Amino acid sequence: MPYDSTDREIMRFLQGDIPLESRPYKNLAERLELSEEEIVLRVKKLREKGFLRRMGAVLRHRQAGFAVNAMVAWKLENEEQADRAGKIMAGYKEISHCYIREVPPDFDYSIFSMIHVKNEERLAEIIEEISLQTGIGKYIIIRSSRELKKESMQYF
Amino acid sequence: MNELSRTDREILNILQADFPLTTSPYRDVAKSLNLDEDEVIARIQAMKKSGLIRRIGGIMDARSLGFYSTLCACKVPEQRIDEVAGIINQQKGVTHNYIRDHEYNMWFTLTAPSQDEAMQILKSLQNDAGIEVISMPAKQVYKIKVSFEMSETDAL
Numbered sequence: 300m301p302y303d304s305t306d307r308e309i310m311r312f313l314q315g316d317i318p319l320e321s322r323p324y325k326n327l328a329e330r331l332e333l334s335e336e337e338i339v340l341r342v343k344k345l346r347e348k349g350f351l352r353r354m355g356a357v358l359r360h361r362q363a364g365f366a367v368n369a370m371v372a373w374k375l376e377n378e379e380q381a382d383r384a385g386k387i388m389a390g391y392k393e394i395s396h397c398y399i400r401e402v403p404p405d406f407d408y409s410i411f412s413m414i415h416v417k418n419e420e421r422l423a424e425i426i427e428e429i430s431l432q433t434g435i436g437k438y439i440i441i442r443s444s445r446e447l448k449k450e451s452m453q454y455f
Numbered sequence: 456m457n458e459l460s461r462t463d464r465e466i467l468n469i470l471q472a473d474f475p476l477t478t479s480p481y482r483d484v485a486k487s488l489n490l491d492e493d494e495v496i497a498r499i500q501a502m503k504k505s506g507l508i509r510r511i512g513g514i515m516d517a518r519s520l521g522f523y524s525t526l527c528a529c530k531v532p533e534q535r536i537d538e539v540a541g542i543i544n545q546q547k548g549v550t551h552n553y554i555r556d557h558e559y560n561m562w563f564t565l566t567a568p569s570q571d572e573a574m575q576i577l578k579s580l581q582n583d584a585g586i587e588v589i590s591m592p593a594k595q596v597y598k599i600k601v602s603f604e605m606s607e608t609d610a611l
Contacts, residue, residue, distance in 0.1 A: 310515060313512050313515075314512060315510070316510035316511060319481075319496060319499055319500060320496075321481060321492060322479055323480065323481075338478075339477060342476055343476050346476070349516055350515060350516060351513045351514070351515060351516070352514045352516040352519075353474075353513070353602065354512070354513050354514075355471050355472070355511065356474070356499075356508050356511045357509045358467070358471070358508055358602075359506055359507060359508075362505070362506050363507060370555070381595070382595075385597035385598075388597060389598035394598060394600075395599075395600045396598060397596075397597040398593035398594075398596050399593065399594055400591040402591050441555045441556070441562070442555060443554065443555050443562075444553075444554050444556055445554040446552075447543075447544060447552040447553060447563075448540070448544045448549065448563070449552075450550055450551075451510065451512075451514075451550065452515065452517065454515055454517075454522065
């Protein structure tokens, strides 16, 4: 069993917004009849095992000064390009997510990168650099114009 | 956001990248910045209120937890956007949904306990909304980064 029912309860607590108090785990510890130290130890283990990717603050990009948030999808000319391109993109601090996705035949653009920058000039600059470095000339910028939903996943 | 102080930025960086895994995380943040714990909590409270901080908690790893996630897109006629968004957004596991400027104009993410369940959900969403949805799961992940360094030179 990779995680037990107590870990589940802890993850249920962590997936939300934890209390902004001096001892945020105090109530949870009381409810689970554990010490706060035991909770923290379990949180550390969940992170070591990779269930918890990160602990901390989640910001709203736009309000954090990243006015331009663009999804850029790139067209691979051959499979050999993929790995190198993925690694190059991952190296940019302005790129938060980079994946190769399974796409339908009519879609064609399979490397997806999420770019967060302060202005359009920087976006154009990054795209040009990546294009030169990877040799991928075809890409589409898929901008969002309206947010219909954004929330954290509730796993448990 | 222009008045975000140097102290706030330092707090944000720690909260994102180095959130203390201790029983009193805010006291430890305060200590490392030579501040008072009450002041740190008040500053974080203000940044939550302004909307800059969405939440403080854990970011789980869907894959490690055995969940399946996919990026979906569909072509929704302009006049049906609100109606279709209503159907899609009420589905558990749909965490993000955006209107984007592409032929596929509605893009949403779906996370479910298994691939089978995800496919079932997509099937019923397609039925309920009367639209076709394409699913583009990641086959290779190069980067998932969820924190943003708030450097001193950032013009916020």
